Amino acid sequence: xxxxxxxxxxxxxxxxxxxxxxxxxxxxxxxxxxxxxxxxxxxxxxxxxxxxxxxxxxxxxxxxxxxxxxxxxxxxxxxxxxxxxxxxxxxxxxxxxx
Amino acid sequence: xxxxxxxxxxxxxxxxxxxxxxxxxxxxxxxxxxxxxxxxxxxxxxxxxxxxxxxxxxxxxxxxxxxxxxxxxxxxxxxxxxxxxxxxxxxxxxxxxxxxxxxxxxxxxxxxxxxxxxxxxxxxxxxxxxxxxxxxxxxxxxxxxxxxxxxxxxxxxxxxxxxxxxxxxxxxxxxxxxxxxxxxxxxxxxxxxxxxxxxxxxxxxxxxxxxxxxxxxxxxxxxxxxxxxxxxxxxxxxxxxxxxxxxxxxxxxxxxxxxxxxxxxxxxxxxxxxxxxxxxxxxxxxxxxxxxxxxxxxxxx
Numbered sequence: 001x002x003x004x005x006x007x008x009x010x011x012x013x014x015x016x017x018x019x020x021x022x023x024x025x026x027x028x029x030x031x032x033x034x035x036x037x038x039x040x041x042x043x044x045x046x047x048x049x050x051x052x053x054x055x056x057x058x059x060x061x062x063x064x065x066x067x068x069x070x071x072x073x074x075x076x077x078x079x080x081x082x083x084x085x086x087x088x089x090x091x092x093x094x095x096x097x098x
Numbered sequence: 099x100x101x102x103x104x105x106x107x108x109x110x111x112x113x114x115x116x117x118x119x120x121x122x123x124x125x126x127x128x129x130x131x132x133x134x135x136x137x138x139x140x141x142x143x144x145x146x147x148x149x150x151x152x153x154x155x156x157x158x159x160x161x162x163x164x165x166x167x168x169x170x171x172x173x174x175x176x177x178x179x180x181x182x183x184x185x186x187x188x189x190x191x192x193x194x195x196x197x198x199x200x201x202x203x204x205x206x207x208x209x210x211x212x213x214x215x216x217x218x219x220x221x222x223x224x225x226x227x228x229x230x231x232x233x234x235x236x237x238x239x240x241x242x243x244x245x246x247x248x249x250x251x252x253x254x255x256x257x258x259x260x261x262x263x264x265x266x267x268x269x270x271x272x273x274x275x276x277x278x279x280x281x282x283x284x285x286x287x288x289x290x291x292x293x294x295x296x297x298x299x300x301x302x303x304x305x306x307x308x309x310x311x312x313x314x315x316x317x318x319x320x321x322x323x324x325x326x327x328x329x330x331x332x333x334x335x336x337x338x339x340x341x342x343x344x345x346x347x348x349x350x351x352x353x354x355x356x357x358x359x360x361x362x363x364x365x366x367x368x369x370x371x372x373x374x375x376x377x378x379x380x381x382x383x384x385x386x387x388x389x390x391x392x393x394x395x396x397x398x399x
Contacts, residue, residue, distance in 0.1 A: 001101065001102070001105065001216065002213040002216055003208060003209055003211070003213060004105055004109070005105070005142070005146070006208040007205045007208055007209060008105075008109045008112070008113070008142075010201060010204035010205045010208055011113055011116075011201055011205060012112065012113065012116050012135070013201075013204065014197050014198075014200050014201030014204065015113070015116040015117060015119075015120055015197070015201070016116070016120075017196075017197055017200060018120055018193055018194060018196075018197030019119060019120035021189070021193035021196065021197065022120060022189075022190060022193050022194070023120065025125055027125055027167065027170060027171055027174065028119075028125055028128050030167075031119060031128055031129060031132045031167060032119065032120065034132065034159075034163065035116055035119060035132060035135060038135065038136060038139050038159070041139070041143075041151075041155075042139055042142060042143075045142075045143050045146050045148050045151060046146060048146075048148070048219070048222075049146050049147055049148075049216050049217070049218060049219055050213060050216045050217060051217055052216075052217025052218055052219065052220070052221045052222050053221075053222045054219075054222045054223075054232055054233060054236050055236075057148050057150070057151055057229075057233060058233065058236050058237065058241060060148075060151055061150075061151060061154065061233070061237075062244065062248065064151075064154055064155070064158055064159070065248050065251070065252070066248075066251065067163070068158055068162065068163060068252075068255075069251050069252055069254075069255035070255075071163050071166055071167075072166065072255045072256070072258075072259045073255055073258050073259060073262070075166055075167070075170045075259075076258065076259040076262035076263045077262060078170060078174065079170060079173060079174065079262075079263055080262050080263065082173075082174045083265070088174045091185050
């Protein structure tokens with residue numbers, strides 16, 4: 001079963017990566033990043049069971065904590081950019097380009 | 099056996115939902131799809147002897163994070179759909195190729211590894227009262243420093259979010275007197291004409307008629323008109339349909355420049371009085387003087 005879980009995790013991670021590359025809406029990009037983090041967590045939990053120790057679950061727990069903090073800050077940044085640029089598209093945040 | 103069935107059902111559901119997350123046009127659908135993925139992952143954790151993580155996944159992810167996403171989505175505007183124009187040529191194609199390649203590579207690499215049968219969590223929690231006490235023991239003994247640092251991280255995040263989301267009021271709040279002055283200095287002091295409510299039609303989507311029989315342009319509700327044009331419910335009278343279409347085309351052409359005397363959208367307008375969120379394309383009445391600030395300068399860069 002370990003292989004199955006890992007393949008599922010890899011698939012979800014790849015789908016999340018494609019989403020990050022494809023989508024323009026910053027919020028959707030962010031959701032795809034969350035999807036990738038979740039896929040990693042699944043791999044951690046699977047390995048924890050494979051090896052029979054708790055470290056994997058522990059790391060997954062810490063990943064969740066960091067992800068929650070990251071979501072809060074990221075969404076605050078998106079809201080701030082939306083306020084100044086009137087757009088949530090990642091293409092419009094190009095002031096550093098020139 | 100039960101685990102196999104659970105796995106296959108949830109694997110199909112979660113991969114389908116992940117694909118839906120990436121490919122659905124509307125951001126709210128994406129958010130709901132992400133919720134589905136998170137819930138099925140929570141069940142998979144539970145199946146894999148991680149009940150604590152399953153509970154945390156549901157509480158933190160589907161509870162807090164998803165709500166935050168939806169909240170911000172509503173704040174930023176649900177209708178902010180993705181543009182279909184590719185900024186980088188061939189980006190979509192190569193992104194999909196890269197994603198497929200990466201996924202295949204990972205899946206094949208993992209699939210080729212011969213794993214011994216899983217050791218299971220039994221050994222890890224033996225001698226302790228189960229998964230949660232065992233995890234607690236790990237967190238509060240070996241990893242207590244990381245745990246403390248986590249609390250600093252959370253406090254920093256909360257403070258950062260407050261600092262980022264806070265906004266100073268740069269202009270004084272518009273009083274009723276200011277609003278009245280703006281309105282009377284503007285092109286239309288009177289209220290806008292209401293829609294034409296006739297027995298034959300669906301009331302509010304019909305333009306009013308002027309005494310000479312022509313259509314009062316300002317009485318057309320832009321939101322409804324746009325919706326009806328997109329859905330194909332144009333008015334039966336070809337003249338009016340053409341006029342509505344013409345007005346909409348002018349709207350689309352004009353981009354951010356204000357048009358006098360459009361129908362105000364009450365909620366948006368009230369928000370804008372607070373100096374709050376506003377959509378560029380939406381018409382507003384009586385905001386002509388205030389509208390000159392933000393949106394244009396980025397176009398004319």
